[in-house]
Each structure stands twice: as structure tokens, then as C-alpha cells.
Amino acid sequence: MSVIRNGATDRLFETLLRLDSVEECYELFEDLCTVKELQDMAQRLEVATLLDGGMKYQEVAARTGVSSATISRVNRCLVYGAGGYRRAIEKSKKAEGKA
DSSP states (O other), X not given: OOTTOSHHHHHHHHHHHXXXXXXXXXXXXXXXXXXXHHHHHHHHHHHHHHHHTTOXXXXXXXXHOXXXXXXXXXXXXXXXXXXXXXXXXXXXHHHXXXX
């Protein structure tokens, strides 16, 4: 059982799934997160996508400006995590016609 799983988190995720557009996501996340938090989340997903595509740590760091510690953490999640990054990446590829 995940330590983040509770009624409030369930409601957050259910709310996200009900949004109809990228614009609605921007509106919610602008209210919900700091600019830094949102940038960090977007950056981590970009790192996961690059690593999944076979890019090496040094290349990812040079391209994104992300620290090696963050790249390592994202890679650990890709390899040993709950599968969230992989699922999201695969769904994005499929939606973009790349899978």
C-alpha cells in the first residue's frame, strides 16, 4: 500500500482525470503548484522520456540541465518504480503515433 494513497489523493487524481484539455490542466496546476514545483515535475518526466529513449546520463544532463542526482532518481523509478513513468511514456508515444 502506498504511503500517499488516501481519500484526498484519490480525489486529486480523480479530478485530474476529469479535466478536458491541456488548458484546464494549466489552470489547475497554476493554482495548485508553485512554478518551481511544476517545472520540476515537467523536467523529471522529460528526463524519464530521454532515458527511456536510450540517452545516457551525461547527454540528459547537458540537454536538460538536471543534476545527476535527479537523473539517477528518475532512472531508479524507471527501473524499479511502480511503472508510472513507463506507462505515461508509452501512452504519450501511442497518442503521438510513435508506438
